[in-house]
Amino acid sequence: MAQFTGEQATLYNDRITHLVPGYELLHQLTNAQLQATLNDNAHILVVGAGTGKEILALAAINASWKFTAQDTSPDMLAIAQAQFEQQGISDRVTLHAGSLDQLSLQADAALCLLVMHFVEDNGDKKQLLKSIKSNIKKQAHVYICDLMKEETLFEREAQINTCAKLGLSEAGQVNMAQNFKSEFYPLDRMRFSELLSECKFSMPKLYFKALGFSGYVI
Ligand SMILES: C[S@@+](CC[C@H](N)C(=O)[O-])C[C@H]1O[C@@H](n2cnc3c(N)ncnc32)[C@H](O)[C@@H]1O
Numbered sequence: 001m002a003q004f005t006g007e008q009a010t011l012y013n014d015r016i017t018h019l020v021p022g023y024e025l026l027h028q029l030t031n032a033q034l035q036a037t038l039n040d041n042a043h044i045l046v047v048g049a050g051t052g053k054e055i056l057a058l059a060a061i062n063a064s065w066k067f068t069a070q071d072t073s074p075d076m077l078a079i080a081q082a083q084f085e086q087q088g089i090s091d092r093v094t095l096h097a098g099s100l101d102q103l104s105l106q107a108d109a110a111l112c113l114l115v116m117h118f119v120e121d122n123g124d125k126k127q128l129l130k131s132i133k134s135n136i137k138k139q140a141h142v143y144i145c146d147l148m149k150e151e152t153l154f155e156r157e158a159q160i161n162t163c164a165k166l167g168l169s170e171a172g173q174v175n176m177a178q179n180f181k182s183e184f185y186p187l188d189r190m191r192f193s194e195l196l197s198e199c200k201f202s203m204p205k206l207y208f209k210a211l212g213f214s215g216y217v218i
Pocket of ligand 1: 016053054100119
């Protein structure tokens with residue numbers, strides 16, 4: 001599984017836009033919905049906050065919003081923290097390097113973008129969803145984007161072709177083909193809805209689709 005440590009962390013910001021078609025658009029669409037639904041002084045939980053992409057943009061949208069940045073990789077969060085300091089927003093962000101189970105928040109919204117596809121469907125995905133549920137208010141929306149199970153035989157190849165156009169090297173394309181088999185635990189829509197229902201979430205609504213990547217608001 002991807003560890004997001006060392007070089008994987010330091011090179012993340014340069015690489016991710018070659019690896020996820022529509023990466024910027026996914027974030028723009030997610031942020032626009034938060035802007036449309038949240039009031040001043042909202043508290044946003046960002047699960048798998050990585051290098052801080054979500055928080056850096058959201059902090060600029062509303063100066064009163066506060067954030068919890070959770071991630072299992074201290075290396076990713078260290079990069080995020082440096083960026084928060086640079087942007088002068090570190091007093092609005094609580095960092096948590098470790099499991100989400102250790103938190104007890106009442107957040108107004110939660111984001112989990114490009115994270116849960118790395119978590120196995122052996123009880124771990126369900127535990128992650130339960131932990132998100134227990135850290136948000138009753139009416140809070142959750143935004144989840146994952147690589148889903150392929151729906152056509154040519155979808156993954158098309159994704160690699162798209163990433164090549166976005167600047168992914170030949171070696172990167174070979175890695176991507178391998179990673180599709182070994183790094184991800186993609187769900188189909190039925191199983192995703194079933195897990196959400198088991199965790200007392202409502203029906204997911206699709207708001208982003210780029211080949212295998214689907215973004216849902218719940
Ligand atoms: C592809 S990055 C996405 C980062 C950020 N959300 C973005 O959109 O750029 C995936 C992140 O999820 C983190 N991660 C993986 N498994 C996790 C888990 N079970 N709980 C929280 N974070 C996790 C990784 O450490 C990594 O920082």
